[in-house]
Amino acid sequence: MRLTKADKWLTGALLAAAAGGIALNMLLLSGVGAQEARVYKEGKLVQTIRLRPGYHEELRLGGQERYNLIVADNGRVRIAEADCPDQVCVRTGWVSLAPQQIVCLPYRVVIKVVSSEPPDVDDITK
């Protein structure tokens, strides 16, 4: 079983696309300086939590059941606890740098880390 030329081209092209996407990701969205976590539930912005050293905040989304417990501490944020079936959000762990995000699909919760000062194109081109 050998790879054909087309196999290698396809794999190479996908690898290049992925690498390019990751590079673009870092360039466009990565933040230096102040970061904040935007918490979305069902597509709507619920709360913005500041991420800075020494700052602690907890936020509980949902009711007695179907909840996510979001903890921001010392410049990082994570979902500490949730009763969703897959626990993907909890296992994602701490995030602290844009463009990292935490997603809880079952409860449609997204936490995005963004730079408080939005990077504008001029910063990148210069």
Next chain:
Amino acid sequence: MVDTRRLIILGLLVAIAGVLHAVEGWLPLPVPVPGVKLGLANIISLVAIVLYGWRDALAVAAVRVVLGTLLGGAFLGPSFALGISGALASTVAMAYACRRWRPALSLVGVSVLGAAVHNLAQISVAALLVSSATLLWYLPYLILFALPTGLATGFTAAFLLARLPAAGR
């Protein structure tokens, strides 16, 4: 026309794909990206496409996801939406690639394409579910991991097909 042998083998393929999918859920993957999976059920989709064509392969993929989520208690939930979209999209893409580009593209290439399309479909549905287009930024990371897993499942399917008795066809 009832073809009993075909029905039995398709049923077996559904069962094998279901088991592979379940087992893969138990394996912890040492990667920092949540959502990355081996895609072992992809092997069965490839085998079904080669042996029986796209119609039966689609049926195998759909029945596998429906049964798997019914048994797991996630039927019609978010993981069902993710599973069915990924399974159907990748099967369609692989069947098309098999028919149109096969001599040039080997089964391994077809598998890599299937893995990439699987991720594309799933992340799109996930973005719809959480109404957040920025989730799509995640796709490059997923594709990066889809390449080795796609290669691995492609080689596995190719070796499996090479060793299947001709009577299976």
